[in-house]
Amino acid sequence: MRAALLQFTSGDDPEENLARLRPLVAQAAAGGAQLLCTPEVTNCVAPRARLHEVATNEARDPVLAGLREEAARHGLWIALGSLAIRPDDGDGRLANRSFLLDPSGAIAARYDKIHMFDVDVSAAETWRESQGFRPGDRAVVARTPLAALGLAICYDLRFPHLFRTLAQAGAQVLLVPAAFTRPTGEAHWETLLRARAIETGSFVLAAAQTGTHASGATIRHTHGHSLAVAPWGEVLADAGREPGLTLVDLDLAQVEEARARIPALRHDRSFAAPA
């Protein structure tokens, strides 16, 4: 199957982001992509106050509606990395929710990010994602005619048992849309993605936010380097720093080959915790 990684610099205006996204969907379809992957919080990258101002529910989100139209218009699957969405049954916090859109524009799957980025990256860069977002508690594998897709988001990448669970439940391709910070991206991003691919014998498709995101007086930098990794660990594509589309062909037979060579997914054992 042919996938496209959409590397993007989301701003703080969802309508404006959608206007820039529409031609990229057309471009992915023209390039033969059957699955288009977009980054975490495709609809809005902004400080918490602005995010809460613009985030709305599934019925009203313009990026969800617009990309459903584009999926149907071009007849391709879209893994909408995530949207900041206001749940109808909320506790005031948003959901960091990804959507899989089928080629008719219907929502085929949803996944709420499980692991919250409550981290002090440095004295100057601190994140408390759980103050703005309510974490999910359910892992999701979407079985499509293209492949079985395991859904994850950004900081989830650091929790290998989630990916193991997805692969053991049948996922062949693991999706990791992200908005990684520059320092942690430089130090960890590629290594973690390759490790998840190798240890599960799965393809990894990671569409990333990139560049400089301005919102009012606040400026945020993201790492970019959208990556496609094969089940044996080779990097098939690295989008670098620039926004745009990267096409990559996946030979799904490589999943079975990698798992046959190293059957570690079937070798889990239970053991007593250290005393």
Ligand SMILES: O=C(O)CNC(=O)[C@H](CS)NC(=O)CCC(=O)C(=O)O
């Ligand atoms: O708040 C938003 O705008 C949307 N969410 C994000 O950007 C999230 C939480 S702040 N970012 C990450 O998970 C980065 C993880 C990361 O960089 C690492 O694991 O090193």
